[in-house]
Each structure stands twice: as C-alpha cells, then as structure tokens.
Amino acid sequence: YLARKFFYLWAKITFGQVLPSKARCLYDQKILRKTFGEWKEQWTVCREKKLNLRADDHYRHLLLNLIFKAWRTYVCQQQGKRNKYYVAESHAKRQTLLRTWQHWLVYVDVQRTKHGMQSVALAFRKRSCLCISWAVWRRQHYQKCSGHKMNILALQHWAQSLQFRAWMQWRELYLHTQNEKQKDTRAVTHHQHWELRRCMGAWLGYLNLHRVKKRQNEVAQEFHRSRRLQRCFSDWQLAWECRRRMRAHGRDLEKQAARIALWRVFAHWKHYVVLCVEEAQQCELAEKHYKCHLLVLQKYWNRWKSRL
Numbered sequence: 001y002l003a004r005k006f007f008y009l010w011a012k013i014t015f016g017q018v019l020p021s022k023a024r025c026l027y028d029q030k031i032l033r034k035t036f037g038e039w040k041e042q043w044t045v046c047r048e049k050k051l052n053l054r055a056d057d058h059y060r061h062l063l064l065n066l067i068f069k070a071w072r073t074y075v076c077q078q079q080g081k082r083n084k085y086y087v088a089e090s091h092a093k094r095q096t097l098l099r100t101w102q103h104w105l106v107y108v109d110v111q112r113t114k115h116g117m118q119s120v121a122l123a124f125r126k127r128s129c130l131c132i133s134w135a136v137w138r139r140q141h142y143q144k145c146s147g148h149k150m151n152i153l154a155l156q157h158w159a160q161s162l163q164f165r166a167w168m169q170w171r172e173l174y175l176h177t178q179n180e181k182q183k184d185t186r187a188v189t190h191h192q193h194w195e196l197r198r199c200m201g202a203w204l205g206y207l208n209l210h211r212v213k214k215r216q217n218e219v220a221q222e223f224h225r226s227r228r229l230q231r232c233f234s235d236w237q238l239a240w241e242c243r244r245r246m247r248a249h250g251r252d253l254e255k256q257a258a259r260i261a262l263w264r265v266f267a268h269w270k271h272y273v274v275l276c277v278e279e280a281q282q283c284e285l286a287e288k289h290y291k292c293h294l295l296v297l298q299k300y301w302n303r304w305k306s307r308l
Contacts, residue, residue, distance in 0.1 A: 014243070023236075030229060037222065048211065059200060063193075070189050074182075081178060092167060099163075103156055110152075114145060
C-alpha cells in the first residue's frame, strides 16, 4: 500500500496532473473520433454519389418522357397532316371528277344539240336542195361549232388552271402554316430543354459549391482541433521535458556535489595520510636520531667511564 501510494505520488510529481494512461486514453479517443469522422465523411460521399445517380436517372427519365411526348405529338401532327392531305386530295379528286362529269354532260348536250341541228339542216337541205346555201351554212355552222368548242375548251383549261393555281396556293399556305407551327413547337421544346438543363447545371454547381464549402469547414475544424491538440501535447511535452531536464540537472548537481564532497574527503584523507606518513617518517627519523644520539652519548659515556 505504501509502495503504491509513493508510486502514485512519484508519477504525479513526474508527469504532472495528466498521467501517461490518461494521455494515452485521450490520444486513443482522439484517434477514434478522427477515424469516425473519416468514416462518416466517406459514408456521406457514398450517399451523395447515390443521390447523384438517382438525380441523373430521374433527369434521364424526365428527358426520355419529354422526348416521348414530343415524338407522340409529332406523330399525331404527322397523322393529322396525312389525314388532312388525304381528305384534301380526295376532295380535289372529287371536284375534278365532278367538273369532268359536268363538262361531259355539257358535251353530251352539245352533241345532242349538234345532232339535232344536223338533222334539221339535212331536212332543210333535203327540203330546199340548195347545195350552195347548205354548204355555206354548213361551213359557217362548222366554224361556229369549232369556235364554240374552242371557247369551251379554253374556258375549261382556264377553270382548271385557276383551280390548280388555287390548290397550289392553298397547299403552300397549309405547308407554310404547318412548318411555322412545327418550328414554334420545336422552339418551345428547345427552350424548355435549355431551361431545364440550365436549372440542372445551376443546381449541380450549387451542390458542388455547398459540398466544397462543407468539406473545407470540416477540414478547417479538424485542422484546428488537431493543431490545438498538437499544441497542447507539445506544450505538455515541453513542460515534461523541462521538468525532466531540471530533475536530471538537479540529480546531476547532487551527484556532482556528492562527487566533490567525496573528492574533498578523499583529498583530506589523502592529505591526512600524507601528514601521517610524514609524521611517521619524522618520528622514525627522530627515533633514529635519538638512537644515534643515545649511541653517541653511550659511546662518550663509555669513553668517559673508561677514562674515569
């Protein structure tokens, strides 16, 4: 219990308020949050891709529907044109046939009148027996009939030419009107397609701009969070390195002070040993000198004793 208590105190003093386990847990949480953000962004991009595909499919389906409606309208107009053309052609044929029938009836009546007049002339010739008068009258009658026939043929040709000219003018006017209507329809359809394409392009541009802005904001927020986390971690690391260096420097100073104290003790001990050795040598020299002195004294004492 005491060892764990002092270990916690030592860890708190060494690493500060944030323990390595808490820092590691916070780092794992940040990594997990960043990974979740990347996965969420990928999921959002996939979803946007699906929405874009659905939008393209819807736009293609809408274009196909508009094209089909335009084609159906065009087919209906063409069928209407064909029906009107068939009706006009049948009406023209009926009118031509009716006029031909009327001319034929007039021709038959004229022929009947001619035959009657010829029978009357023959009867008159038979009655009058005037060959010269009959010849003159016949020539004049033939000339009149020829002139009348030529007048009738000219009138018929003039009427047919007028009818054909009117028919051609009516046909040109009808075709011009149909072409104008078709051009108006195509212009309206082209304008609608162009407006739809322009709206689609503007919507896609706005969507891309919104996506880019969102991505930039997310990147800026992530960069700001990472920079702040990196700054806090770098500040904590610098403080921890400073504390560690200060503690290492203190320990080095303590070790150096201990070494200096030990060196001083060793120097004092060495000086003491040297002094002791010198003192022992001096004592030994003194003892030798004293012994020598004693020997001299004993020699002189013996000499004195012998002399005495």
